[in-house]
Amino acid sequence: MSGLLTRAGTLLRWFVRPFAGQEPSFYRAITACLLAAGLFWQMNALNKTYTSRLDFPLAWHYDSAHYVPLRPLPARVGVTVTGQGWRLLRANLGWGTHPADLRPVPYPGTRYLPNESWRRGLQNALEGVQVNEWSGDTLRLTFDRIASRRLPLVLPADSARRYRATFKPAFVTFRGPSSLLQALPNPYPVRLLRDDADVTEVPIVAPARIRASVRSVQARISRR
Incomplete structure (x- = not known):
């Protein structure tokens, strides 16, 4: 064990020896290079295509003068999307995005939001990102007449x-x-x-x- 620690110490000294005794400007230059390399790597990574899961906000629109939901309508829904890293980052942080407009037809009885309704609302809100699937069980609706x-x-x-x-x-x-x-x-x-x-x-x-x-x-x- 002691031999392993000795070799590790020797390797560490070999690595830091060239940096010892340098002017402050040298360390500033090294730091700037490391930051630039990290930024370049991050930008390159965000230009690639990824599949990710988002917890996306919803805005419900229905005939509230004549119908009422018997259970609270979900404020957000989990969706799996595919898109460029930059767009997924913006969607995760909520930059330049708005809630998905969902427009159920509020007939009495228990039903699910039709596939075309939720996909259209989410796709319009997530411009430039492909919506793959969603947590459908969370959007089961129960409306009744007022x-x-x-x-x-x-x-x-x-x-x-x-x-x-x-x-x-x-x-x-x-x-x-x-x-x-x-x-x-x-x-x-x-x-x-x-x-x-x-x-x-x-x-x-x-x-x-x-x-x-x-x-x-x-x-x-x-x-x-």
């Missing part, structure tokens, strides 16, 4: 056993995905803030993704 449903209000069963209630307004309109609206109970129960006949206002608590036309209703409560 609908409204008007429901009468009642007290929940446990409160209704002890109190009578009159609400103003007596009906509330709920708006959201059609499939979720159809699952709402009819009449719609509103829970008292406290177990007390003196309650005069009751909040309307809607499920997630559904909006009620009012936040609360006036209530007239009396004991049975």
